[in-house]
Every structure is written in C-alpha cells, then in structure tokens.
Amino acid sequence: MDQNVLLTMLPQVLIDGLTLGFLYAVVALGYTMVYGILELINFAHGEIFMVGAFLGTEVLLIMQSFGILEGLNPFVAFLLAILVASLITGGMGVTIERIAYRPLRNSPRLIALISAIGVSFFLQDLVRFTEGLVRNAFYLSGPQLFKGIIPLSSSIFIPTKTLLIIISAIVMMVSLHLFVSRTKWGIAMRAVAQDQQTASLMSINVNKVIALTFFIGSSLGGATGVLYAQQYGTVDPYIGFILGLKAFTAAVLGGIGNLKGAMWGGVLLGLIESLGTAYMGPLTGNAFGAEYKDVFAFTILIIVLLFKPEGLFGEAVKEKV
Amino acid sequence: MDKIKAQFLKASVQYTFVGLYLFIASLWLKLSQESILAFLMMLTSILVIYSANQLSSKVRIGIGIFVLFILLPFIAGDNRYYMEVSTQVGIYVAMALGLNIVVGFAGLLDLGYVAFFAAGAYSYGIFATAQANNFLDFYQFPLEGGWFWPFLVVGLLVAAVFGILLGLPVLKVKGDYLAIVTLGFGEIVRIIFNNLDKPVNITNGPQGLTPIAQPNLFGIVINTPFHYYFVVLFSIALIILINRRLEDSRLGRAWVAIREDELAAQAMGIPLVKTKLLAFATGASFAGIVGVIFAAKQTYIDPTSFTLMESIGILVMVVLGGSGSVPGVILGAAIVTILQVQLLKEFSFFLNDLRLAGIINLPSQLDPSKFQRFVFGILLVIMALYRPNGLIPAKRKKIDIEELKKLEMDAPTTGILMKLQNKKGGK
Numbered sequence: 001m002d003q004n005v006l007l008t009m010l011p012q013v014l015i016d017g018l019t020l021g022f023l024y025a026v027v028a029l030g031y032t033m034v035y036g037i038l039e040l041i042n043f044a045h046g047e048i049f050m051v052g053a054f055l056g057t058e059v060l061l062i063m064q065s066f067g068i069l070e071g072l073n074p075f076v077a078f079l080l081a082i083l084v085a086s087l088i089t090g091g092m093g094v095t096i097e098r099i100a101y102r103p104l105r106n107s108p109r110l111i112a113l114i115s116a117i118g119v120s121f122f123l124q125d126l127v128r129f130t131e132g133l134v135r136n137a138f139y140l141s142g143p144q145l146f147k148g149i150i151p152l153s154s155s156i157f158i159p160t161k162t163l164l165i166i167i168s169a170i171v172m173m174v175s176l177h178l179f180v181s182r183t184k185w186g187i188a189m190r191a192v193a194q195d196q197q198t199a200s201l202m203s204i205n206v207n208k209v210i211a212l213t214f215f216i217g218s219s220l221g222g223a224t225g226v227l228y229a230q231q232y233g234t235v236d237p238y239i240g241f242i243l244g245l246k247a248f249t250a251a252v253l254g255g256i257g258n259l260k261g262a263m264w265g266g267v268l269l270g271l272i273e274s275l276g277t278a279y280m281g282p283l284t285g286n287a288f289g290a291e292y293k294d295v296f297a298f299t300i301l302i303i304v305l306l307f308k309p310e311g312l313f314g315e316a317v318k319e320k321v
Numbered sequence: 322m323d324k325i326k327a328q329f330l331k332a333s334v335q336y337t338f339v340g341l342y343l344f345i346a347s348l349w350l351k352l353s354q355e356s357i358l359a360f361l362m363m364l365t366s367i368l369v370i371y372s373a374n375q376l377s378s379k380v381r382i383g384i385g386i387f388v389l390f391i392l393l394p395f396i397a398g399d400n401r402y403y404m405e406v407s408t409q410v411g412i413y414v415a416m417a418l419g420l421n422i423v424v425g426f427a428g429l430l431d432l433g434y435v436a437f438f439a440a441g442a443y444s445y446g447i448f449a450t451a452q453a454n455n456f457l458d459f460y461q462f463p464l465e466g467g468w469f470w471p472f473l474v475v476g477l478l479v480a481a482v483f484g485i486l487l488g489l490p491v492l493k494v495k496g497d498y499l500a501i502v503t504l505g506f507g508e509i510v511r512i513i514f515n516n517l518d519k520p521v522n523i524t525n526g527p528q529g530l531t532p533i534a535q536p537n538l539f540g541i542v543i544n545t546p547f548h549y550y551f552v553v554l555f556s557i558a559l560i561i562l563i564n565r566r567l568e569d570s571r572l573g574r575a576w577v578a579i580r581e582d583e584l585a586a587q588a589m590g591i592p593l594v595k596t597k598l599l600a601f602a603t604g605a606s607f608a609g610i611v612g613v614i615f616a617a618k619q620t621y622i623d624p625t626s627f628t629l630m631e632s633i634g635i636l637v638m639v640v641l642g643g644s645g646s647v648p649g650v651i652l653g654a655a656i657v658t659i660l661q662v663q664l665l666k667e668f669s670f671f672l673n674d675l676r677l678a679g680i681i682n683l684p685s686q687l688d689p690s691k692f693q694r695f696v697f698g699i700l701l702v703i704m705a706l707y708r709p710n711g712l713i714p715a716k717r718k719k720i721d722i723e724e725l726k727k728l729e730m731d732a733p734t735t736g737i738l739m740k741l742q743n744k745k746g747g748k
Contacts, residue, residue, distance in 0.1 A: 040497070041497045041500075041501065099702075100702050100705070100706070103706055104705060104706065107705075107709060108709075109496050109497060110428070110430055110496070111705045111709045112705070113430065113497055113500055114636070114640055114701050114704070114705050115701065115702050115705035115706065117432075117633065117636075117698075117701055118697070118698045118699065118700070118701025118702035118703075118704075118705065119698065119702060120698070121633070121694040121695070121697050121698035121701070122694070122695060122698025122699055122702065123698070124694050124698075125692050125693075125694040125695035125698065126695065129692070129695065241629075245501070245504070245505070248501060252498075252501075288516075291512070291515070291516045292512060292516065294508060294512055295508075295509050295512055295513075297505075298505030298506070298508055298509050299505075299509070301501065301502065301505050302490050302502055302505060302506070305490070305493065305494045305498055305502060306490050306493055306494075309493070309494065309498075
C-alpha cells in the first residue's frame with residue numbers, strides 16, 4: 001500500500017480510535033473509583049458494562065416490539081435506554097459490593113480478587129442463560145437509533161452515533177468530576193479514599209459512601225454499555241471481560257485512582273489500539289496484522305507497570321477517587 | 322455422639338472402615354461398570370484413606386499407592402471412559418500442584434498459568450508433527466515416538482524459561498497488579514500461538530497441530546487411556562515428591578516467608594528476585610511436563626485448549642482445595658475436574674433425555690455442560706466468603722516449646738555461644 005492511501009485512512013482511524021478511547025475512558029472511571037476507595041480491582045466491572053449493553057438493547061427491543069419506538073424521538077429513546085440500564089446496573093453494583101466484597105474487606109486482597117473474578121464469571125453465564133431462555137440466542141442485535149452521517153469534507157464522515165457517543169461520554173465524565181469536587185457526597189468519597197477510619201470519625205458513613213461509589217461507577221459502566229451497543233450493533237455476554245481489562249489498562253496508564261488519568265488513559269489507549277490495528281498490517285507487509293490488537297493493551301499495561309507504575313498522571317494530581 | 326467419635330479414633334476401627342469401603346467400592350464398580358456413582362466412590366476412597374488419621378502415614382501412602390496403581394486399573398482398566406476421566410483428573414492434579422507452588426507457597430497470584438502448559442504442549446507438538454519442517458531443514462520431522470521421553474525434559478525446560486520470562490517483568494509489581502499482568506501474559510501467549518502461522522508457519526495458527534506422534538516405551542506404543550493413566554500417575558508421584566521435598570526445604574520456607582510478608586522476608590536476608598523467579602520457574606516446569614503429556618494424549622492441540630478459562634479453572638482447584646496444602650490441592654483438582662468433565666455432562670444428558678421424552682422444554686443453549694463459568698463463579702465467591710483457606714487448609718507446623726528447650730539443654734553449644742561460654746568459664 002502506498003503512503004497516500006495510508007494518509008487518507010488517517011482521519012477515519014483517528015475517529016474510530018477516539019470513539020473507542022472514550023468508551024474505555026468511561027469504563028475506566030468505574031475501575032478507578034473503586035480502586036481509589038477500596039484498593040480493589042473490581043473485576044466484575046467489565047461484566048456490569050456488558051449487562052448495561054444488554055439492558056439498553058433489551059429496552060429498545062421491547063419498545064420496538066410494542067411499536068412505540070418508531071413514534072418516539074430517537075434521543076428520548078436513547079436517554080430512556082441509558083436511564084434504565086444505568087439504574088439497574090447501579091443497583092447491581094451495590095448488591096455485588098454488599099454480597100461479595102463487603103464481608104471480605106478485612107481479608108487478604110487475594111481473596112477479594114478471587115471473589116471478584118467469581119462474580120464476573122457468574123454474570124457472564126447468567127446473562128447467557130437468561131438471553132438463551134428469553135431470546136434463544138446468546139448475542140443480541142438491537143435497533144440502531146441514529147443512522148445519520150455528518151460529512152466533514154469530501155472524504156471524511158462522522159456517523160451521528162459516534163459523535164453522540166463522544167458527547168455522552170464527555171457529559172458523564174464532566175458531571176462525575178463536578179459531583180466529586182463540588183458536592184458533599186463527593187467530598188465524603190474523597191475523604192473515605194484518603195483514610196476510611198478517620199473519615200468514619202468525622203461522622204461519615206463509610207459503608208454508605210462505598211455503596212454510593214459502587215452505584216455511580218456501575219451506572220456509568222452500564223450507560224457506557226448502551227453506548228457500545230449503539231456503536232457496534234451486536235452485543236454478546238463476553239464483550240465485558242476483554243473490554244474491562246482494557247479499561248483497567250487505561251486506568252493504570254493514566255494512574256489508577258485518578259479521574260482525569262482514567263480519561264486520558266482511555267483516549268490514549270483507544271488511539272494507540274486503533275492506529276496499531278489499522279497500520280500494523282500494511283507496515284509489516286501483512287506479516288502481523290489486526291489479529292494482534294489485543295496484544296497492544298497488554299503490552300502497554302506491562303510496560304507502564306514496569307517503568308511508571310504510578311501512571312501518567314499519578315503524581316500530578318494528588319487526590320484519590 | 323462422643324462415644325461414636327471415640328470409636329472412630331481407634332486405629333482398628335479405621336482399618337476396618339477403610340478395608341470395608343475399598344471392598345464395597347471395588348465390588349460395586351466391578352459388577353456395574355456403567356455406574357458413575359461406583360466410580361466416584363472408588364475415587365473418593367483416596368480421601369477416605371487420607372482422613373483415616375490413626376493409621377501411620379506410611380500405611381496410608383501404601384494403601385493409596387495400591388488403590389491407584391493396582392486396584393483402580395485392575396477393576397476399571399477395561400473401561401476407556403473411566404480411564405480417560407482418571408487421566409484427565411490426573412493431568413489437572415499435576416497442573417494444580419504446579420500452580421500451588423506459585424499461588425499457594427509463594428503467594429503470587431498467577432492468572433496466566435495455562436501459558437506454561439501451552440509452552441510444553443507446543444514444544445512437543447511442533448516437533449512430533451511435520452510442522453517443524455516449515456522452519457527447520459536438518460531433519461525430517463516428525464520425530465518418532467521414542468522422543469517423547471526426552472521431550473518431557475524439553476517441555477519442562479521450555480516452560481521454565483517461559484516462567485522466568487513472565488517472572489522478570491512481574492518482579493516489580495505486586496498483588497492485584499501481578500494478577501492482571503499474568504493474565505495479560507497468558508492472553509498474549511495464546512494470541513501469539515493463535516497467529517504464528519505467518520510470516521513463518523510455526524504453530525499452524527488456529528488449525529492446530531495434528532497428528533502428534535504417539536510415544537512408545539520399549540516398543541510398546543502408548544495410545545490408550547489405560548497407558549496414559551500410568552504415565553500421568555508416575556508424573557504426579559514425582560511432582561508430589563518434589564512438592565513435599567520443596568515444602569520443607571530452605572527454598573520452600575523462603576516462599577512462605579515471602580507470601581506472609583515480603584518486607585520482613587527481605588529483611589531476614591531472603592533474596593526476593595531469585596526466590597520469586599524460582600517459584601515461577603518451578604511452577605511452570607510442572608505445567609510444561611503435563612503439557613507434553615497432554616499433547617501426546619490428545620494427538621491434537623490448538624490454541625482453544627489454552628484459554629483464560631483454563632487458567633481460572635486451575636486457580637479454582639487450588640483455592641477450593643486449600644492453597645498451599647498439597648492434599649487439599651489434589652482434592653480440589655479432582656472435584657473440579659469431575660464436576661467439569663463428568664457431572665455437568667451427566668446432568669446435560671439427563672436433561673436431554675427429559676427433553677426428548679417431552680417432559681421439559683429447554684432450549685439447547687441451556688445445556689448445563691456449557692455452564693462452567695456459572696459454576697466456577699459461584700464456587701469462587703462461596704469459597705472466598707466462607708472457606709478462604711480451602712477444604713483442606715494448609716497445616717502450620719507447630720513447634721513444641723518444651724521439646725525445644727529440652728533439646729537445647731542436651732545439644733552441645735557451638736559457634737559464638739561456645740566461645741562466650743568458654744570465656745565466661747575462663748573468668
């Protein structure tokens with residue numbers, strides 16, 4: 001392939017990378033919040049994202065089957081799907097914390113991690129089971145709400161849904177930032193992240209704050225699932241695991257426990273992955289190609305942990321959560 | 322109740338019980354070759370022998386060896402299916418014992434353990450098929466079956482090198498991060514094996530390698546589950562022996578020290594880097610041996626046998642049984658494998674029969690044999706919550722202080738103490 005073709009591909013590759021990056025970033029927020037407060041890798045977070053994707057798609061499918069989807073403004077349907085998915089996944093997050101993590105808060109971290117892996121596997125098959133029972137299939141394709149395309153120039157197009165995803169992701173991140181830095185509950189969260197015992201002495205209900213953290217993180221994850229379903233069309237019960245790992249990588253890349261870091265880490269990882277996937281084949285004469293895309297994230301993870309374990313933003317911002 | 326308990330603590334009662342149990346199990350299995358329950362009872366006899374705590378350990382080991390090497394193959398040897406299940410149980414027991422060194426002894430959570438298994442399997446698979454001709458031209462591959470035995474060592478070495486490779490970056494990270502990094506490593510290895518069919522075809526990619534040459538021993542071709550049962554049994558015996566020896570060695574104690582408190586261990590002069598690397602290499606080398614056996618047994622390997630699911634499965638075995646405890650890990654591996662290869666499948670057949678008879682109407686997607694993750698997930702959470710130390714927790718050696726004091730009195734004082742004493746005496 002000559003260089004001109006590679007160059008004309010670039011804008012599209014960058015847009016794809018940004019979309020992916022914002023998805024990673026919002027999921028990474030969930031990891032970072034839980035890690036900031038409990039120092040626990042919430043392995044099940046990727047599965048919560050997956051459940052969100054299924055719930056959102058189900059909401060749209062149900063509305064479609066009742067014939068209300070056609071009459072509805074796509075934005076309203078979209079918001080409705082996000083709302084339902086994020087409320088339920090938020091509740092799920094709280095339940096998981098109550099059942100599988102809270103009793104283990106004082107036991108070795110290894111045990112808590114094993115419990116988290118257990119929850120994650122359980123959820124994968126649970127979704128497969130219910131979908132198999134209800135729809136007779138494991139994967140689900142929902143209606144696409146936004147089919148428009150915005151032309152930027154004669155050769156570059158941005159699909160409306162992509163733009164919408166980027167905007168929604170930014171809205172979610174900004175409101176979370178405002179919540180954490182401006183509200184009483186946000187301050188309580190930061191206090192608990194700093195020191196649970198001292199926070200509890202300052203009449204902060206630590207359990208409540210942790211539950212709230214799980215609720216917010218999980219509902220963001222679930223909402224991102226709906227965005228994912230809109231972007232990629234089909235969802236299956238196993239999308240969460242690998243995406244969760246990459247989002248975790250993003251969180252580590254940006255500096256885990258740090259909200260801004262999660263965002264930049266996500267965007268960066270999305271861009272790297274997208275560029276790598278698109279250009280690795282042509283640049284190596286098709287010896288190595290897109291099939292190695294999952295290797296990027298893991299390699300980045302290992303390199304970051306080796307050379308800068310505190311992440312890109314680990315030191316710049318002191319506050320946790 | 323206490324009386325019954327006291328009765329069970331008598332050695333003679335336990336002897337009778339074990340004997341009776343073995344007799345009933347063998348008779349039942351002999352008479353009804355199809356009965357799963359009889360087979361399970363036979364396998365459980367090992368647990369019964371283990372828990373007969375009034376018998377001396379030599380007697381128990383003797384009876385155990387008798388059951389596994391003579392009784393079981395004698396009774397169930399004709400039944401391919403049972404031998405196959407026993408072999409699979411054995412393979413997982415061996416792997417779980419390897420992971421036990423990394424997770425149980427050294428406390429390093431490894432979620433990519435199956436990568437070493439894959440390394441072993443591929444190192445034999447590539448040379449025991451025509452695959453190696455693609456990049457080596459000094460010999461006409463495949464190798465003949467006799468090479469299987471040296472390749473057990475090759476598999477061990479290759480896997481140990483992989484273990485050290487994984488260990489190197491991992492030395493800087495701890496705890497949860499380590500888990501994620503090893504997971505990433507496992508996935509990278511799988512993806513590479515899955516795609517290394519170009520530019521040079523080394524692993525034949527997703528198509529996998531087949532037919533892998535069957536090993537032979539003194540002219541006998543090893544190709545039935547019956548044969549592999551013994552190959553696996555001998556390797557497990559070896560692995561258990563090494564495990565037991567390691568447990569009480571200087572190295573084993575260093576691992577436990579690192580698991581309990583890295584900082585304190587370092588302060589006591591334990592070289593962290595060397596000790597951790599040795600843990601990874603030892604654990605990996607067991608998986609390498611088992612990988613070679615697995616490749617020969619299946620005569621076919623492809624990357625789908627080496628997924629994250631397998632790594633998690635082996636971790637479940639270790640945690641379920643009791644990480645750090647050799648008998649516990651054996652029990653855990655047996656339970657999980659039987660659950661996986663036998664009970665879930667049996668349950669599937671049962672539901673299938675019901676469906677065919679029209680009693681229940683379940684879609685075929687709900688086949689219980691596909692619900693490994695569901696079962697593993699629940700098992701992991703329940704274990705973490707209620708039995709974090711496993712079914713047979715690792716025992717701590719207790720030191721009798723009085724005994725120790727007595728020893729000190731009798732033992733001649735040596736070294737610097739002696740010099741001090743002499744000085745005192747001199748004055």
